[in-house]
Amino acid sequence: MTQKKTFQSLLTKGLKRFGDLPALTLLPAETTFTYHELLEKTERISKYLLRLGVGRGTHVATIIPNSLEGVVFGLAVQQCGATIVPLGEKLGNREVKFILHESKPKVLIMATQQHVATTLQYVEEENNSDVRIIGLPGFGIEYPERFEIFDWSEETTDPAVECQVALEDDIAILSYTGGTTGTPKGVMHTQKGLWAAVLSAAIEDPLDDREKLLLSTPLVHSAGSLLWRSLMSGVHVYVMPTFHPVSFMQTIKAYKITTTFMVPTMLYRLLGVTKKMEYDVSSMRNIYYGASPISQERLKEAFEVFGPIMRQQYGMTECNIVISRLSKSAHYWAYHNKPEVLKSCGKPCLLTEIRMVDKEGNDVKPFELGEIIVKSPAMMIGYYQKPELTEETIRDGWLHTGDIGMFDESGYIYIKDRKKDMIISGGMNVYSSEVERVVNQHPAVSLSACIGVSDPDWGESVCVVVTIKEGARCSEEDIIAFCKQNTSKYMVPKNVYFRESLPLTPIGKVDKKELKKMYVEGLLSVN
The missing domain is CATH 3.40.50.12780 (ANL, N-terminal domain)
Known part of the structure; x- marks a missing residue:
């Protein structure tokens, strides 16, 4: 029988190939699971999810920090042939509320204290008693009575319940964009598309069972894709919480x-x-x-x-x-x-x-x-x-x-x-990354971010926010003079602001939306 071009089939076959080789080590606890043990836990969770009615076409939202649960529940949703809606633990409640109301998950699995009230509010506002909210123990969270607490020790094996076979056009993952430029958008990837992505990555940059991969960024983003394709290749993955x-x-x-x-x-x-x-x-x-x-x-x-x-x-x-x-x-x-x-x-x-x-x-x-x-x-x-x-x-x-x-x-x-980061100042197109490239060449600058702010004369004026290297000294005049020597006149920043650190999005990008908000609120300093 020809193997289906689905991520579900790739996952099921991939996890079975490496037996007693180490698959996952959780840090700092130093707890290690072999591929056989990881597969056993994944199948155990799959049976549990199936009993909740999870299958093809079911949306399952997860809000889980980097952990064993974060890995296994993600794998299990895919094994069930369902659609995972992964949410980052650092997402604000506004974004979480929007995503839940739009994606309408049938099952919500969570382990973050800050989102407890928001998830509970979602269920109450949807007025749907069929929605199951699963709280994961071991994360120090106080769950309301409405939450069901998952129990690792509970017997979940049920030979009569089997995973549904996913089709190539089924939605495997519904990933929401960060929303730094507006409302989050749900991005739909099919089983076949995810299958192609994993195989493409494996061909482009081969990894095998000699590799030890360290991940410390959120698994709901790029690190998760690398995790999945590494587990298909026998890699020993080490996961740090942050x-x-x-x-x-x-x-x-x-x-x-x-x-x-x-x-x-x-x-x-x-x-x-x-x-x-x-x-x-x-x-x-x-x-x-x-x-x-x-x-x-x-x-x-x-x-x-x-x-x-x-x-x-x-x-x-x-x-x-x-x-x-x-x-x-x-x-x-x-x-x-x-x-x-x-x-x-x-x-x-x-x-x-x-x-x-x-x-x-x-x-x-x-x-x-x-x-x-x-x-x-x-x-x-x-x-x-x-x-x-x-x-x-x-x-x-x-x-x-x-x-x-x-x-x-x-x-x-x-x-x-x-396109959305381009600044139009005095009718000229200013590419913020080009301004940052010049500013970052200043010997005192550690990192910079360029933003456009409203200006009555120029439409938008070019501003940069910089962090200075430890022990270095620098002024607004120094940065502006340096830019005048190294770039076009219309790209020279009108104002330079200094901060000890720049705000970051959950995946580590500089959060320019937050910087613009700080500018409007007068929270940026020129000193």
Whole structure:
């Protein structure tokens, strides 16, 4: 019988292949589960969910921190052939309330104190007694009586209950965008699309049972995709509840970690602590990074600390992180021969087509800016309950990313900015990432974020918010003078604000929406 092209079938087969090899270690408890044990727990939870009526077409929402439960419940929902709606533990109650009311999950599994009242309110407002709210023990949470408490010791094996076989067009995951630019949007990925994404990633960047993967970012985002495809390949995955740079470096040394994923902000913090502590990263073979642009100078620093082991990936929720990649060999070549390429996000992935188009949809020439549009079997089929937005985003089979970029003469892709982050000042288009690139080159600057703020004369004026390196000193005048020497006049910031740290979204991107709010409320300081 031909194996179905579904993530469910891939998952079921993948977890059975590696038996007594270590699959998952939870830190700091140092609890390890073999593949056989992980599969047993996954099947146990699957039986439990099936008894709750979970199956094809069922929406199951989860709000679970990085933990065994976070891994196993995610796997079990997929094994049941249902649709998982993963919510990050750092999401605000406003976003959680919106997502629950739109996706209407039949089962909600949670382990976060801050969302207890919101989830209870959702059930009461929906006035649906069939909704099951499952509270997970062991997280120090006081659950109301309306919640059902999951019990690991309860016998859940029922041979008469079997998982439904998912079809290729079934929705496997309904992922909501961060909502930093507006209302969260539900992104629908089919079983076949998720299957294609996992296989594409495995082909592009092979990992096997010799790898030790360390994850500390939320598993509901990019780390979760890497987790799933690693478990299909026999990788030993280590999961930390949160990221802390010192303990992260200590973990690499203690467990001889070979592979990890991080966003640039995390990498910057690691580079900072390496100047203050003894460390050993000789076991490392791969560092995946992505989610936001990286400073070229800091990337060179990373080479000096970790070696030529960087792997960049460009993706988005709508395309399951399989748009383009800058490989280890490309990093190494660029570092020694053409550093400019380190600012690129590589070349199209094996299963992905990429074009740069103008406003009329015509392809632009190399080095000309255009919107990045993508075609891939791993891309979303649309936004949940938003047909008009889906038609606007997917046209003639091409996903319009909203990113502005260009090709160089060798086919490398450079992202210049998000359409929505572009600042129009005095009629000129200012790409915030380009301003940040210049500001980050100042020797005193650790990190910067460029935002556009309302201006009666210019329409929008260019502002930057910066953090300064420890022990360094810098003024607004210094930054502005430096920019005048290194960029176009219309890109020079009108104002510079200083903060000890920049607000971040749950996945580690600088939260520009929050910075704009702080500006309006007068909370940014020029000193």
